Amino acid sequence: xxxxxxxxxxxxxxxxxxxxxxxxxxxxxxxxxxxxxxxxxxxxxxxxxxxxxxxxxxxxxxxxxxxxxxxxxxxxxxxxxxxxxxxxxxxxxxxxxxxxxxxxxxxxxxxxxxxx
Amino acid sequence: xxxxxxxxxxxxxxxxxxxxxxxxxxxxxxxxxxxxxxxxxxxxxxxxxxxxxxxxxxxxxxxxxxxxxxxxxxxxxxxxxxxxxxxxxxxxxxxxxxxxxxxxxxxxxxxxxxxx
Numbered sequence: 484x485x486x487x488x489x490x491x492x493x494x495x496x497x498x499x500x501x502x503x504x505x506x507x508x509x510x511x512x513x514x515x516x517x518x519x520x521x522x523x524x525x526x527x528x529x530x531x532x533x534x535x536x537x538x539x540x541x542x543x544x545x546x547x548x549x550x551x552x553x554x555x556x557x558x559x560x561x562x563x564x565x566x567x568x569x570x571x572x573x574x575x576x577x578x579x580x581x582x583x584x585x586x587x588x589x590x591x592x593x594x595x596x597x598x599x
Numbered sequence: 600x601x602x603x604x605x606x607x608x609x610x611x612x613x614x615x616x617x618x619x620x621x622x623x624x625x626x627x628x629x630x631x632x633x634x635x636x637x638x639x640x641x642x643x644x645x646x647x648x649x650x651x652x653x654x655x656x657x658x659x660x661x662x663x664x665x666x667x668x669x670x671x672x673x674x675x676x677x678x679x680x681x682x683x684x685x686x687x688x689x690x691x692x693x694x695x696x697x698x699x700x701x702x703x704x705x706x707x708x709x710x711x712x713x714x715x
Binding site for chain 2: 515517519524525526527528529532573577585586587589590591592594
């Protein structure tokens, strides 16, 4: 069974500081990995995704994530956080329609607070 | 591209009534749509997978007669909460799968349901 762990429930950083959100996954085959962001009362917006190839993927809003197969991790990073980045961040793992029916399994989320 | 809409965004109803929520993919065809439920400060819980032209597949513990799903076209899926009760109050989010070789789910903005 596939699973996702986000070890940090809540992270607080100062505006302009760097950010790293952790994500560990368990999946029997080559995973598809995603990071989504959710603002209060809103749906989820896709930040970036990894399917194959270059293990460092670039996303929107200046975010990037690195796939490390040996560590089963897909951590999200941003070099300089903006106040507007305060939100809930979800890591998700899935596969192709053939391997997982396109189902996504989400982590519990990490709440990011940005101090001025 | 890959925009998903939901309607209504917020609904308040009396206990015992039924509520219909629409999910539309606006600029792509979605053979598969997913319905999630999210409780406050929690992750997304997959309720069912909706395939165009066939019956929905429900997750364990989700009552199919309670949560009726219809996927009548490649751009529209509806979730009807029948005989709603206060415990059905929640945030319901749909997603649409943009298929092909690189599958990605795009999420709607969510519907806040409050049953009095």
